[in-house]
Amino acid sequence: MKEIHVVVAENMKAFRRMNKLSLDNVSELTGVSKTMLGQIERGESIPTITTLWKIANGLKVSFTSLIKESTNDITIISKDDLLELPENDGKYKVYPYFPFENDKQFEIYMVEIEPGGYLEAAPHHDGTEEYITVFEGSLELTISGQTYLLEKDQSIRFKANCNHAYHNPGGELTRLNMTINYRSM
Secondary structure, eight states, rough: OOOHHHHHHHHHHHHHHTTTTHHHHHHHHHHOHHHHHHHHHHHHHOOOHHHHHHHHHHHHHHHHHHOOOOOOOOOOGGGGGGGOOOTTTTHHHEEEEEEOOOTTTTTEEEEETTOEEEEEEEOTTTEEEEEEEEEEEEEEEEEEEEEEEEEEEEEEEOOSSSSSSEEOOOOOOOEEEEEETTTTO
């Protein structure tokens, strides 16, 4: 398995070549500096989840299209084989189990949030929905300023074209499954 920064570098270069975009073009579309984009493409920098989301949203591509490696017809996945994407000093970790594919229009993650862990997410494109099921702990999910508390074995679905944030308010690890459906991509 390749390291995350190598995979992101390869995918960014391929996307830019395919769409005939310069680093300046990508910077304008994403709000990420040309310098940072260059470092990411050269594999010199490991981008944060927030930076990857800015790039994905600006380029109108799925998050996992930036971090996925090639796939097979049948795939069995172990968490130990996945790229761990830490944020919030490692208190918020994303494990991309099934990346976005054009014919499927969704991606599936497992997320682990340590006590006090937090991630604020930018709005996705119109038509995008998130489906979340909490398997361990509790989740405080804030959607457009309204907060919802989800406990173990509870699920929520929401339109994700608005600001939203994930927070573990409890004293134990929160583990959840997140499916993002990109209907309009």
